[in-house]
Amino acid sequence: MTGLDVLVPSSPEEAVAAYGDGDGVTVIAGGTIVLPEITYGRLRPSKAILLKDAGLAGITRDGSRVTIGATTPVVELxxxxxxxxxxxxxxxxxxxxxQGTVGGNLCAGIGPEAPRGDLQGALLAVGATVRTGGSGGEKTQPLEEFLADREGKLLLDVSYDEPAAGAFASLDRPHTHDYTALAVSAARAEDGTTRLAVSGVAGHAVRLPSAEAKADNPQAAGEAAAGDATFADDALASAWYRGQTLPVLVRRALTQLQEA
Amino acid sequence: MRLTVNGIERGIESAPLTPLLYVLREELGITSPKAGCQQGGCGACTVLVDGEARRACLLAVAAVDGAEITTVEGLGAPEALSAIQTAFHEHYAAQCGFCTSGMLIAAHAYLEHGGSGERESIQETLSGHVCRCTGYVKIIDAVAAAAGGEITSRQKWLPQTGEESPVEVPGAPA
Incomplete structure (x- = not known):
C-alpha cells in the first residue's frame, strides 16, 4: 500500500474538504462493504477518508422532520x-x-453476488432528501436523484418527514448474511400521498409510480408494479422469480398500510 | 497507531487500512480470531472493540486506533476461565473449535449487555456466527446456562497446584 494517503477528518467541514471532488477517493464509514473489497484486492485505494470522527452520526428531530447523519449505524434505525x-x-x-452505516447503505453499488442497500427502498418510500458535499458545493436533492448519480458527492445526511403510516414487506432471507432478494416499502404521507419503493432490483432501489397510482387497490397496484422495475439474475434469485414476487410484496405492503 | 490488546498497550506498524484481523494475527501473533470468510459473513474473527462485539476482518486498523481490543485470551486464563468459557467447556459447546472464539466473544458481549438467556434472543445474537460442525444446540445450551447463572467462573476441571488430575489420559506421562 505504498503512497496510500489516509485522512481522518474531525468535522463535517474537514470531511468535505478532504473529499474535494471525490476523484480517486475511497470513503470508509463502517467499512463493512469496503474492507472486504480491499482484502480481496478488488479495490486498491490511493486516498482514503475514514469518517468515524467526522461528526456525521446521530438522529435528530425537528417537529416531524427526521434527519439521520450519514455515519449513523444501521442499528440505531x-x-x-x-x-x-x-x-x-x-x-x-x-x-x-x-458497524454498517446508513450512508454506506445508500452509497452501496451492486455487489459481486446481489444488489445491496436495503435501506434505499424504505427511505425512497418516505420521500427522503439527502444533503451532500463535493464538487459543486453543498447540495440538497431527492434521494431518487442521488441514487441515479452518486459520483463526486459525499453524503452528509438524509432527512424525511415522519409518515402517517408505513409498511414493509420482504422475502425472507435464507441467512442473516444474505442481502434481501426483494423488499417493498410503503408509506402514506400526512397529506394522504402513498409512496412505494422496491429494493433488490437491478441497479439501485426505485419508486413504483404505476403501483402508487393504484395504491387504494392492493391487487391492482401489485399487477401494475411489474412495469416499474427491472430485475437481474444473481446468486440470490433469478430475475424471473423477482418479477413473480414483486406483485405479491406490493399487495402485502399496501394491505399492511391500509390496516396500519 | 496504538491498540490496547487484552490489557497490554501495543504499538502498531501495519498499514492503516490493514484489517484489524491481520494486525492481531500477523503483527501481534494473537491467532484466536480466525480468518474464516474475511468478508464479515462467518463471525469467526469477532473480537471486542471497546466492549462491543465487532468483526475484526471489517475494521481497518486506523479506524480503531487507540481502542481496547479483547480476544478470548483476555476473557479468562486457563486456570480461571470466564463464566462463558466455563459454560462452553461444561456443555461441550466446542467441536472443531474454529468458530468457538467468535462465538465466545459474541456470547460474552451478550451476557455483559444483560442478555435474557431466552433461546430466541441467543439465536438472534449468534445468527451471524457460522458453526460448520453444526453444533448450535450445545452452543445455545451453554449461553443459556451462563445467562441463567448456572455456571460460575470457577475452573473446576484443570488440576490446581499440588492436585492430581481428575482426568486420566491413557498413555499420558505420569
Whole structure:
C-alpha cells in the first residue's frame, strides 16, 4: 500500500474538504462493504477518508422532520416506525448492523453476488432528501436523484418527514448474511400521498409510480408494479422469480398500510 | 497507531487500512480470531472493540486506533476461565473449535449487555456466527446456562497446584 494517503477528518467541514471532488477517493464509514473489497484486492485505494470522527452520526428531530447523519449505524434505525425500522432490522445481523452505516447503505453499488442497500427502498418510500458535499458545493436533492448519480458527492445526511403510516414487506432471507432478494416499502404521507419503493432490483432501489397510482387497490397496484422495475439474475434469485414476487410484496405492503 | 490488546498497550506498524484481523494475527501473533470468510459473513474473527462485539476482518486498523481490543485470551486464563468459557467447556459447546472464539466473544458481549438467556434472543445474537460442525444446540445450551447463572467462573476441571488430575489420559506421562 505504498503512497496510500489516509485522512481522518474531525468535522463535517474537514470531511468535505478532504473529499474535494471525490476523484480517486475511497470513503470508509463502517467499512463493512469496503474492507472486504480491499482484502480481496478488488479495490486498491490511493486516498482514503475514514469518517468515524467526522461528526456525521446521530438522529435528530425537528417537529416531524427526521434527519439521520450519514455515519449513523444501521442499528440505531431499527426502532423507528415502519417502513424504516423493520427494514433496518432486516439488514444483516446485530453485529454488522452496529458497524454498517446508513450512508454506506445508500452509497452501496451492486455487489459481486446481489444488489445491496436495503435501506434505499424504505427511505425512497418516505420521500427522503439527502444533503451532500463535493464538487459543486453543498447540495440538497431527492434521494431518487442521488441514487441515479452518486459520483463526486459525499453524503452528509438524509432527512424525511415522519409518515402517517408505513409498511414493509420482504422475502425472507435464507441467512442473516444474505442481502434481501426483494423488499417493498410503503408509506402514506400526512397529506394522504402513498409512496412505494422496491429494493433488490437491478441497479439501485426505485419508486413504483404505476403501483402508487393504484395504491387504494392492493391487487391492482401489485399487477401494475411489474412495469416499474427491472430485475437481474444473481446468486440470490433469478430475475424471473423477482418479477413473480414483486406483485405479491406490493399487495402485502399496501394491505399492511391500509390496516396500519 | 496504538491498540490496547487484552490489557497490554501495543504499538502498531501495519498499514492503516490493514484489517484489524491481520494486525492481531500477523503483527501481534494473537491467532484466536480466525480468518474464516474475511468478508464479515462467518463471525469467526469477532473480537471486542471497546466492549462491543465487532468483526475484526471489517475494521481497518486506523479506524480503531487507540481502542481496547479483547480476544478470548483476555476473557479468562486457563486456570480461571470466564463464566462463558466455563459454560462452553461444561456443555461441550466446542467441536472443531474454529468458530468457538467468535462465538465466545459474541456470547460474552451478550451476557455483559444483560442478555435474557431466552433461546430466541441467543439465536438472534449468534445468527451471524457460522458453526460448520453444526453444533448450535450445545452452543445455545451453554449461553443459556451462563445467562441463567448456572455456571460460575470457577475452573473446576484443570488440576490446581499440588492436585492430581481428575482426568486420566491413557498413555499420558505420569
Amino acid at each position: 431499527t426502532e423507528l416506525p415502519a417502513p424504516i425500522g423493520p427494514c433496518a432490522a432486516n439488514v444483516a445481523d446485530s453485529e454488522i448492523r452496529a
